[in-house]
Each structure stands twice: as C-alpha cells, then as structure tokens.
Amino acid sequence: MGKNRKDEQLEQYRVDDTGKHLTTNQGLKVAEDEFSLKAGQRGPTLMEDFHFREKMTHFDHERIPERIVHARGFAAHGEFEVYESMKEFTKAKFLQDPLVKTPVFVRFSTVAGSKGSADAVRDARGFATKFYTEEGNYDLVGNNIPVFFIQDAIKFPDLIHAVKPEPHNEMPQAASAHDTFWDFVANNQESAHMVMWAMSDRAIPRSYRMMEGFGVHTFRFVNEQGQAHFVKFHWKPVLGTHSMVWDEAQKVNGKDPDFHRRDLYEAIENGDYPEYELGVQLIKEEDEFSFDFDVLDPTKLWPEEDVPVKIVGKMTLNRNVDNVFAESEQVAFHPGHVVPGIDFSNDPLLQGRLFSYTDTQLIRLGGPNFHELPINRPVCPFHNNQRDGYGRHTINRGQVSYHKNSLAQNTPSPASEAEGGYTHYQEKMEGHKVRARSESFKDHFSQAAMFWNSMSAPEKEHIKKAFSFELGKVQSKSVQQQVIDMFSNVSIELVKDVAEAIGADIRKQGGSTVTKSSPALSQENTMKTAKTRKVGVILGDGFNGKDVTLVLDQLKDSGAQVELISDRLGKRVGLDEVEFDVDHTFLTSDSVLFDSLYVVGGKDVSNQFKQQAIYFTKEAFSHYKPVGATHDGMKWFEELGIIDQTGVVTNEDVNNFAGEFTHAIIAHRHWDRQLV
Numbered sequence: 148m149g150k151n152r153k154d155e156q157l158e159q160y161r162v163d164d165t166g167k168h169l170t171t172n173q174g175l176k177v178a179e180d181e182f183s184l185k186a187g188q189r190g191p192t193l194m195e196d197f198h199f200r201e202k203m204t205h206f207d208h209e210r211i212p213e214r215i216v217h218a219r220g221f222a223a224h225g226e227f228e229v230y231e232s233m234k235e236f237t238k239a240k241f242l243q244d245p246l247v248k249t250p251v252f253v254r255f256s257t258v259a260g261s262k263g264s265a266d267a268v269r270d271a272r273g274f275a276t277k278f279y280t281e282e283g284n285y286d287l288v289g290n291n292i293p294v295f296f297i298q299d300a301i302k303f304p305d306l307i308h309a310v311k312p313e314p315h316n317e318m319p320q321a322a323s324a325h326d327t328f329w330d331f332v333a334n335n336q337e338s339a340h341m342v343m344w345a346m347s348d349r350a351i352p353r354s355y356r357m358m359e360g361f362g363v364h365t366f367r368f369v370n371e372q373g374q375a376h377f378v379k380f381h382w383k384p385v386l387g388t389h390s391m392v393w394d395e396a397q398k399v400n401g402k403d404p405d406f407h408r409r410d411l412y413e414a415i416e417n418g419d420y421p422e423y424e425l426g427v428q429l430i431k432e433e434d435e436f437s438f439d440f441d442v443l444d445p446t447k448l449w450p451e452e453d454v455p456v457k458i459v460g461k462m463t464l465n466r467n468v469d470n471v472f473a474e475s476e477q478v479a480f481h482p483g484h485v486v487p488g489i490d491f492s493n494d495p496l497l498q499g500r501l502f503s504y505t506d507t508q509l510i511r512l513g514g515p516n517f518h519e520l521p522i523n524r525p526v527c528p529f530h531n532n533q534r535d536g537y538g539r540h541t542i543n544r545g546q547v548s549y550h551k552n553s554l555a556q557n558t559p560s561p562a563s564e565a566e567g568g569y570t571h572y573q574e575k576m577e578g579h580k581v582r583a584r585s586e587s588f589k590d591h592f593s594q595a596a597m598f599w600n601s602m603s604a605p606e607k608e609h610i611k612k613a614f615s616f617e618l619g620k621v622q623s624k625s626v627q628q629q630v631i632d633m634f635s636n637v638s639i640e641l642v643k644d645v646a647e648a649i650g651a652d653i654r655k656q657g658g659s660t661v662t663k664s665s666p667a668l669s670q671e672n673t674m675k676t677a678k679t680r681k682v683g684v685i686l687g688d689g690f691n692g693k694d695v696t697l698v699l700d701q702l703k704d705s706g707a708q709v710e711l712i713s714d715r716l717g718k719r720v721g722l723d724e725v726e727f728d729v730d731h732t733f734l735t736s737d738s739v740l741f742d743s744l745y746v747v748g749g750k751d752v753s754n755q756f757k758q759q760a761i762y763f764t765k766e767a768f769s770h771y772k773p774v775g776a777t778h779d780g781m782k783w784f785e786e787l788g789i790i791d792q793t794g795v796v797t798n799e800d801v802n803n804f805a806g807e808f809t810h811a812i813i814a815h816r817h818w819d820r821q822l823v
C-alpha cells in the first residue's frame with residue numbers, strides 16, 4: 148500500500164528507538180539508567196541528577212485531561228473516495244473526482260464512560276471522521292444514532308451531568324441505569340426519541356465495523372452557483388448493522404473490556420478493512436417546511452422512505468495508529484471544521500457545538516496550538532497571522548504578523564471565492580433577540596412512536612427489557628413512575644411490561660396515534676454476511692481430522708474467521724494424525740467473545756472438557772447465536788436438548804453441515820428459540 152498524503156506527513160514525526168542509544172531529551176547519551184546519583188551507595192539522591200529529574204518530571208506530567216464526553220475511544224486511518232461527482236449539490240473538492248482518495252482518520256467512542264471504561268456498555272457511540280482534504284480539514288463529528296437527546300446546546304452540560312456517574316459517590320461508571328439520568332429524561336421530554344434508540348439494540352453494537360454513523364444535524368451543501376440543499380450525512384457499514392444482546396454485552400465487559408477496540412484493531416491487522424459507504428439525504432431549500440417535523444430539530448430524523456439516502460462514496464479503514472496517545476488521544480475534532488461547499492444550518496444544537504469543541508481542546512490539549520500536533524495538521528499549507536502560545540512549533544519568519552499591511556504586500560491575503568476562499572451561505576436572517584424555542588420543535592413523541600412501530604418483535608422485546616433493566620436500577624419510585632408516564636405517550640404496549648417489571652402503574656391510557664413505520668430503522672433488514680464472523684471451534688485430541696479440515700476450509704471460504712478452543716494450549720492431534728494449533732483455552736476465552744460455536748469434541752477428551760464445551764454451548768445458545776456440532780459434539784447437543792431449535796446445526800455429513808452452518812452464521816442471531 149502506497150503512502151497517502153497524511154501518511155507521508157506523519158512520517159517526518161515518527162521515531163523508532165529500537166537499536167539506538169538512550170539519551171536525555173537534550174540528546175546527551177546516558178551511561179546508566181537504573182541507579183539515581185547518590186552521595187555514597189547508601190546515601191541520599193543528589194539534586195544534581197539531571198537525568199533522574201528529567202525522567203521523573205516527564206513521567207509526572209504524562210496524563211492530560213480526558214475528554215469530558217467520548218473519553219473512551221479508538222481510532223484508525225483510512226481513505227475516502229467519492230463514487231461520482233457531487234458537483235450538482237456541492238463544490239466541496241473531495242466530493243468531485245472519483246479518482247481522488249482523501250486520507251481520513253476516524254475515532255469511535257462511547258459517550259459516558261471514563262477513558263478506562265469497558266467497551267460494550269449501553270450507550271451511543273461516537274463516529275468522528277476527519278477528512279484531510281486539499282482545501283483543509285473537514286470533520287464529520289457524528290454518532291451511531293441519528294438523533295440527539297436535546298434540542299438546544301445550552302442543555303448539554305445538564306444532560307452530561309445527569310448521565311455521568313453521580314457526584315456524591317461517583318457511581319455508576321459508563322452506565323445510564325441510575326436515578327439522575329432518568330430524572331433528566333422524565334423532566335426533559337425532548338429526549339424521548341433518542342432514549343428509544345438508546346434502549347434499543349443500536350446502543351450495544353457487535354462491532355464498530357457493524358454500526359451506522361450519522362452526522363445528526365441538518366447541514367447545507369452549496370454548489371458553484373451558490374445554490375444550497377439541506378443535507379444529512381449517513382455512514383452505512385458494508386458488513387451490515389448488528390448488535391449484541393444485553394446479557395452478552397455485560398459479560399463481554401468482564402471477559403474483554405477492550406472488545407470493540409480489539410475487534411477493530413485485529414480486523415485491520417488481518418487485512419479485513421472496515422468499509423462504510425457515505426450516504427446523503429437531500430432536501431431542497433424551498434421544501435424546508437414541507438415535512439411534519441422541523442428540519443432544524445436534531446431530535447428528528449428524515450425517514451429514508453420519504454427522503455432516500457443517496458450513496459455517494461466509500462471509506463475504508465486500512466491502517467492502525469502507531470501510537471494511541473499521539474494520534475487517537477490528541478486528535479481534535481470540531482463540527483466547525485468545514486470546507487467550501489459545506490455549511491451549517493440554524494439547528495440550535497449544532498450552533499452551540501460550534502463553540503464547544505475548540506474551547507474543550509484548549510484545556511485538554513493545553514493551549515491554542517493543538518492544530519500543529521501531527522495528527523491534526525492539514526495536508527494543505529496553512530498561513531495566517533496567529534502567533535505564539537504554549538507549544539508553538541511553527542517558526543514564522545519575517546517582520547509582519549498583521550493584516551492589513553504593506554510591508555509584506557498585504558500577505559497572507561484573503562482568497563476570493565474563485566480562489567477557494569470560504570464564503571458563508573448568505574441565508575436571509577431576521578428575527579427578535581429571544582431566549583425561546585420554536586413551536587415546531589414541540590412534538591417529542593411522534594418519531595419515538597415511529598421508531599417503536601418500525602421494530603421487529605425481537606427488537607421490541609429487547610427495548611422492553613432495556614427499560615426494565617435501567618428503571619429497575621433506579622431507586623426513586625417517583626422517577627420510575629414519571630418515566631412510565633412519559634413513555635405512555637409512545638406506546639402502551641411498551642410501558643405495560645416495563646411498568647409490571649418495576650412495580651409502577653400505567654396512569655395514562657392511549658399511547659400514540661402514530662401508525663407510521665420506517666423499515667430502514669430495523670436492523671432486521673440490514674445486510675447479512677459471514678464475513679469476519681468469529682467461529683470458536685471446540686475440539687480435543689482424537690477428532691476426525693479429515694472432516695474437521697473440510698468444515699474449517701469451507702467456513703474460511705465464506706469469510707468467517709476460525710479460532711480453536713480446547714482445554715489447554717498447544718497442538719491437538721486427530722485420529723488421522725491431523726494437527727491443529729489451539730488459539731484459546733476454556734479459561735482464556737468465553738462464548739461471548741465469538742459469533743458462533745462449532746463443537747467437535749474428540750475421542751480422547753475428559754468429562755471436564757465435555758462439561759466446559761456444554762457450558763460454552765449453552766451460553767452461546769442463550770444469546771441466540773448459531774451453534775453447530777459434528778461427531779462427539781452432536782451427542783452433547785442432544786444431552787442439552789437443543790437439537791431441533793433454530794440456528795442449531797447438526798449433520799453427520801460434514802459437507803452438508805458446512806453449508807447449513809454457514810447459513811446459520813450469516814443470519815447473525817436466531818431469535819425464534821425456546822431457551823433451555
């Protein structure tokens with residue numbers, strides 16, 4: 148793979164210390180790095196020890212403040228290409244030429260948890276993309292949920308105070324299942340729609356590679372002629388949108404708190420590059436008022452069946468970072484980083500974000516020169532009269548640092564529009580200075596009900612369970628009841644079971660009158676494939692090597708990833724002397740770390756081995772995962788009493804088995820199951 152422009156730029160900052168002498172930061176070679184300088188072997192350390200002082204001081208200052216939200220994240224490099232010119236709608240250069248590959252850096256994150264929190268929590272996920280374009284950096288700072296909790300940025304500190312651990316005891320970590328969050332929800336009912344998403348499967352994605360991304364706000368595309376369209380941005384994962392189940396997610400957080408970052412990192416290392424198509428929904432300026440929602444309201448989506456998503460390009464993530472701190476931690480995103488052809492709307496949430504992001508980098512990255520950090524530098528030149536400040540790298544030459552001037556021929560000079568100068572869309576504005584919210588923002592429940600209507604039966608079941616879990620953790624009876632009252636406006640079918648689970652009452656009848664649904668919102672209708680699905684193969688000594696090899700080869704041909712689990716590491720030997728290297732033991736892995744299990748067993752396995760295999764199978768089965776067995780595994784499935792259930796594949800003919808099992812894997816989960 149050739150280096151793209153960003154990669155080339157980063158190269159000049161990369162350092163490899165291997166094989167080099169140890170030096171101080173001043174370049175002085177160090178003769179000794181184990182003993183501080185002392186007055187006598189048993190004496191006190193001397194102030195004079197510059198090496199000790201420098202090493203310790205640097206260490207003492209290693210930590211920077213974590214992000215106030217989205218602290219837990221993981222990022223990767225990649226490229227974006229447009230499929231066809233978007234000239235009709237926008238003049239943004241990176242959206243014109245299909246031959247141009249624009250370098251990108253994407254950071255995925257959870258929202259509420261601290262930097263060291265677990266990955267598989269119930270939360271929205273951040274999906275922030277920095278495009279290093281020829282015209283400057285463009286940041287699309289989105290989430291995996293297309294709407295937001297609040298309609299005005301002034302409420303963001305309140306929302307985050309409510310969802311973060313409670314201040315008197317700093318609990319719970321990375322969870323919304325506590326009183327203050329639900330108190331906020333019940334008393335800020337604009338949150339209804341996003342809460343529905345947050346209680347749905349969307350909030351526990353299977354992988355960062357299998358979740359959608361959304362710009363959330365309405366932005367503007369502006370073309371060469373100055374014509375504007377309202378636009379909403381979508382990322383559609385090529386592998387489809389898939390989730391875990393809640394019990395599984397909670398266990399994953401114990402078995403592998405790094406589950407999502409490991410998944411992304413390993414996929415890229417294996418060459419299974421995550422891909423996402425960029426989609427846009429476009430609404431003409433003159434149609435601004437043609438919808439039953441306000442296009443400026445960030446708690447509303449544009450149903451894809453009404454405003455189709457036009458797929459315009461593809462992003463491929465193909466390189467892991469060299470250093471997580473230098474790149475993923477120091478990257479600074481900002482919805483206000485735009486390029487000509489992309490402009491804002493008056494969405495009051497977006498407008499407030501335009502202030503917050505630079506402000507937060509000042510404290511987080513320690514001053515106004517964070518744009519000079521390697522990961523944040525544009526790949527195009529940048530020139531202005533800004534000077535100095537902590538950590539300045541650039542050595543600006545010359546006498547002049549002001550505009551206008553004559554000593555430097557009035558340069559750096561503003562560029563005309565034709566020369567690529569950014570001009571703001573000339574929207575006509577008029578109005579009174581008011582602290583208010585538009586009447587058109589006041590319907591909080593119609594789209595929440597549409598979301599509910601759009602869910603498949605299992606998805607509805609999961610939402611009920613999520614509400615029951617979260618509210619079940621709330622201590623205040625009053626808050627629990629208020630939430631039931633609030634969501635009675637969405638669906639009585641939903642709140643009935645939840646109220647019963649938490650001992651609350653249904654005090655409002657009626658539910659919503661909205662019957663509309665949007666099939667695009669259900670994950671049931673997503674792309675399904677076996678590609679990159681992890682199959683755990685349970686086998687011990689004495690297996691049938693020929694048969695197992697055939698099955699594993701077919702699974703690999705389908706794109707699935709096969710990993711071997713046994714009672715100990717090392718080689719397992721088949722009856723026909725076929726050998727396999729074991730990847731994990733029952734101790735070091737767990738069924739929750741796999742998409743499916745293929746249980747083979749072996750003639751020479753112990754009873755304990757069998758019990759472990761059954762335990763793994765039972766858990767995978769209870770998470771609706773495809774499970775398959777041949778040989779000894781079939782007997783164990785019979786013992787478990789799961790043979791006739793959906794997504795349970797057994798077949799003595801290994802050829803048929805491989806085909807059927809692959810189909811079961813493609814289905815992702817088998818909801819139609821009686822749990823044993």
Ligand code: HDD
Pocket residue numbers: 214215216217220254255256272273274275288289290294295299300301303362363364445478479480496499500503504507508
């Ligand atoms: Fe935000 C980080 C996404 C509303 C203020 N936000 C942040 C990140 C993402 C989002 C993905 C992490 C970027 C990274 O990986 O470094 N935020 C959103 C979306 C929102 C949203 C999709 C609603 C549509 N955010 C929002 C509001 C405000 C902020 C209303 C404040 C007015 N967000 C911030 C922040 C953060 C941030 C405090 C923390 C770290 C950072 O910016 O760089 O400024």
